[in-house]
Amino acid sequence: DPKIIQKPKYLVAVTGSEKILICEQYLGHNAMYWYRQSAKKPLEFMFSYSYQKLMDNQTASSRFQPQSSKKNHLDLQITALKPDDSATYFCASSQEGGLFNSGNTLYFGEGSRLIVV
Amino acid sequence: GDSVTQTEGLVTLTEGLPVMLNCTYQSTYSPFLFWYVQHLNEAPKLLLKSFTDNKRPEHQGFHATLHKSSSSFHLQKSSAQLSDSALYYCALSPRNSNNRIFFGDGTQLVVKP
Numbered sequence: 062d063p064k065i066i067q068k069p070k071y072l073v074a075v076t077g078s079e080k081i082l083i084c085e086q087y088l089g090h091n092a093m094y095w096y097r098q099s100a101k102k103p104l105e106f107m108f109s110y111s112y113q114k115l116m117d118n119q120t121a122s123s124r125f126q127p128q129s130s131k132k133n134h135l136d137l138q139i140t141a142l143k144p145d146d147s148a149t150y151f152c153a154s155s156q157e158g159g160l161f162n163s164g165n166t167l168y169f170g171e172g173s174r175l176i177v178v
Numbered sequence: 179g180d181s182v183t184q185t186e187g188l189v190t191l192t193e194g195l196p197v198m199l200n201c202t203y204q205s206t207y208s209p210f211l212f213w214y215v216q217h218l219n220e221a222p223k224l225l226l227k228s229f230t231d232n233k234r235p236e237h238q239g240f241h242a243t244l245h246k247s248s249s250s251f252h253l254q255k256s257s258a259q260l261s262d263s264a265l266y267y268c269a270l271s272p273r274n275s276n277n278r279i280f281f282g283d284g285t286q287l288v289v290k291p
Contacts, residue, residue: 092277104222104267104281117278151221155277164210164228165277169221 064088065170067152073176074142081128082137082173084152092116092155093135094167095127099148110135111157142177149174180205182270182282190288197240197255199285201268204249211244211251212269212279222267225253258289 068083086093095107109117113129124146126138139146149172155165181204189199203211211228226235228244228251235242240255251268268282 096281103265103284106278106280109278111277119278157277164271166212166224166227167214167222167279169223171221 063171065152065154065168067150067170067173069173070171071174071176073178076142076144076177078142079138079140080142080175082139082150082152082175084135084137084170086133086152086154086168086170088154088168089133090154090156090168091132092157092165093129093133094153094155095135095137096151096153096169097148098151098172104151107137108135139175144177147175147177180209180270180272180280182268182280184266184268184282184285186285187283188286188288190290191258193260193289193291194257197253197258197262197287199253199266199268199287201242201251201253201282202249203251203268203270205270205272207273208246209273210271211242212271213240213242213251213253214267214269214281216265216267216284218264222265225266258287260289260291263287263289 065086092111094109097105107120108127124140128136151172152170153167183202185200213225214222215225216222226237242253265284267284269279271279
């Protein structure tokens with residue numbers, strides 16, 4: 062059974078619309094992340110959360126907003142969608158994610174493939 | 179800044195031949211180094227990671243040695259198998275980084291019969 066569940070697996074959206082990508086992890090981890098994979102940039106860090114607090118943000122656009130309603134949830138809201146947003150969005154988690162990095166392994170979900178037309 | 183360089187975008191070789199995928203890095207703080215593997219239509223998953231001592235990590239026949247003097251963490255395997263065909267990412271996590279992991283551009287390995 063997958064321990065990190067991402068929904069939906071596939072999504073087609075219209076330019077200018079808004080979508081939410083869902084992520085839940087059942088590994089008991091304290092840190093969660095979003096990564097994006099497209100042809101232009103193979104695996105790109107977006108956000109990291111630790112104990113539901115934003116730790117790191119690499120995304121330039123405010124159109125991407127992570128939302129953490131529970132410790133094991135980290136959703137990604139994307140507004141005003143553009144064709145360039147087309148990519149596979151991977152949610153990931155690790156045991157810890159704070160300042161004192163101990164080289165925790167990232168575990169990835171299966172991804173949400175977004176196509177913006 | 180912190181970065182990872184994988185010079186080969188595509189490596190094609192014949193089953194049974196040795197594999198070596200290059201990875202060099204740049205980091206201000208002594209980082210953790212990883213190799214992740216992604217098979218077609220699957221999620222990336224950890225293949226191996228560097229230890230803080232001098233142990234050489236190994237998994238599924240793959241191994242990598244961290245050379246601080248040359249800032250390298252090349253991935254090697256003595257004999258490629260068809261099932262090794264996948265996308266391989268070298269990754270780095272600086273010790274002061276909130277566990278952020280920087281990925282290289284990836285190397286696509288294609289093993290032919």
